[in-house]
Amino acid sequence: MDDNTSNQSIDIKPGDFKERPAITNEITPVDYFERLIFARVNLCPLPKIESLHTVIRFDIDGDNGGSWTIAVEFGLLERVVRNCSLPGTSSNETKLLPVSTFRMDSETFMSILRRESYSTESIFQEKGQDSRKHDDCS
Numbered sequence: 499m500d501d502n503t504s505n506q507s508i509d510i511k512p513g514d515f516k517e518r519p520a521i522t523n524e525i526t527p528v529d530y531f532e533r534l535i536f537a538r539v540n541l542c543p544l545p546k547i548e549s550l551h552t553v554i555r556f557d558i559d560g561d562n563g564g565s566w567t568i569a570v571e572f573g574l575l576e577r578v579v580r581n582c583s584l585p586g587t588s589s590n591e592t593k594l595l596p597v598s599t600f601r602m603d604s605e606t607f608m609s610i611l612r613r614e615s616y617s618t619e620s621i622f623q624e625k626g627q628d629s630r631k632h633d634d635c636s
Contacts, residue, residue: 507567507579507593512536518543521611526562527604530611531578535568539575546573555581555596560604567594 515537525534555567565581579594 507581510535510566510578510580512540515541517541523612525608525611527556527558527607528562528564531556531564531566532580535578536575539570548572552598553594553596555594555599556607557599557601558604558607559602563604567596569594 510532513533513536515534517537518541519534519537521530521534521538530538550573551571553567553569555565557563557565567579567581568575569577577594
């Protein structure tokens, strides 16, 4: 890394959504993290896990990929930042230090969001049952 390059995080602001937006085939990882994630998580009708306090980094490779870190407090999304390295800049912002990092390509990430990739739980369900009957809060 160049001595004049620092890692910087750029805060993503929540959108002004009144209802939880749908995940369509046109959505990209950039759209999700920079426009939809606050509304998708915080407007989800499922009960929040109030004891959940964590920071997670997502490194998404490929088309419309990038790197974002999210902070969850009391089960609600509190902060989203885009991670980037910019030459000749420094940041005085509070850094988010992830406890977990998920790395995948954009196709896999979007497949998960669109419920095309099933969890390991679905492997153990009876054949013919649809594991996507509930609307989880991604």
